[in-house]
Amino acid sequence: MTAKEKYISDALASLSQSFNLPRHLAERLNQFVNLLEVSAFHYLEYPGPAEEGYLWYVVRGVSRSVAYDKNTQNYYTLFLWKKGDVIFQADSFLFGGMRTESLQTLDDSVLLQLPASHLKQLLGEWPSLHLLLTQLVAQYELRLVHYSYWLRSAAIHRVQLLLLRYPGIAERVPHYILADYLNLNRNTFRKLLKKLRS
Numbered sequence: 402m403t404a405k406e407k408y409i410s411d412a413l414a415s416l417s418q419s420f421n422l423p424r425h426l427a428e429r430l431n432q433f434v435n436l437l438e439v440s441a442f443h444y445l446e447y448p449g450p451a452e453e454g455y456l457w458y459v460v461r462g463v464s465r466s467v468a469y470d471k472n473t474q475n476y477y478t479l480f481l482w483k484k485g486d487v488i489f490q491a492d493s494f495l496f497g498g499m500r501t502e503s504l505q506t507l508d509d510s511v512l513l514q515l516p517a518s519h520l521k522q523l524l525g526e527w528p529s530l531h532l533l534l535t536q537l538v539a540q541y542e543l544r545l546v547h548y549s550y551w552l553r554s555a556a557i558h559r560v561q562l563l564l565l566r567y568p569g570i571a572e573r574v575p576h577y578i579l580a581d582y583l584n585l586n587r588n589t590f591r592k593l594l595k596k597l598r599s
Contacts, residue, residue, distance in 0.1 A: 405436040408513055412458045415485055420536065423527040433519035437512050445504040445512070454500045454517045457488040462510025463567070463574055464488065465582070467503040478582040480544065481507075481574075483567055491537040494520070507574045552584050559583045560593045 402410075409430050413422060439445070445464070446455060457464075459482050466480040466488070479502060482488050490500045494517055506512075524530050551559060563583060564571065571579065571594055580590035 405434065405513075406431055408436065408460045408511070409434060412460075412513060416487070416533075420533050421529070423529060426523075426527070429523060429526070430515070433515055433523070435514040437514055439506050439510055439512070441506055441508045441510075443506045445506065446500075447503045448500050451490070451493040451497060451500060452517050454490055454494065456515040456517070456520055457504065458513040459484050459486045459488065460511040460513060462512070463507045463570060464510060464512075465505055465507055465578065467505055468501060478578055480548070481567060481570070481582060487537060489537055491534045491541065495534055495538065507578065556583070556585055556589060557593050557596070559585070560590065560597060564597065
């Protein structure tokens with residue numbers, strides 16, 4: 402078994418806990434999926450048409466989704482993604498809109514990459530996979546809701562929750578990115594991190 406086959410098998414085993422996946426899907430994915438080993442701060446994709454996007458599975462590493470705020474004319478971290486996460490702008494793919502986020506690795510990472518064109522082919526073979534995509538949309542929207550509530554909590558609770566959800570992240574990802582994600586200034590983040598570690 403190659404490394405790619407093992408990673409696909411592990412990913413499907415993880416996903417099958419939440420989704421009913423078709424038999425022989427692993428064989429087809431092995432034909433379509435690319436295995437990427439990339440260094441920190443590498444941009445994996447940029448905004449653009451849905452058909453030029455990808456579905457990603459994080460085998461190892463931390464990545465972030467980056468969005469652009471037209472009002473402030475600044476980029477900001479919208480999501481952090483860790484091992485075992487599926488990253489896909491599924492609403493864009495399903496409803497034909499533009500992808501609005503960039504995806505960037507934050508440390509040395511290993512990912513599985515499935516082009517949208519191949520995903521369409523798989524959906525043609527197994528229409529039941531549409532349910533997976535609609536559930537990914539629902540999970541994505543739920544994460545946005547949780548994140549908006551998270552940002553309303555006290556600053557120290559935001560940092561605590563970050564450390565709980567992403568163990569070791571403060572040693573792997575630059576603090577200015579984590580502060581941005583938590584809507585804190587860098588000094589406040591560092592002080593709170595130091596307080597929680599003491």
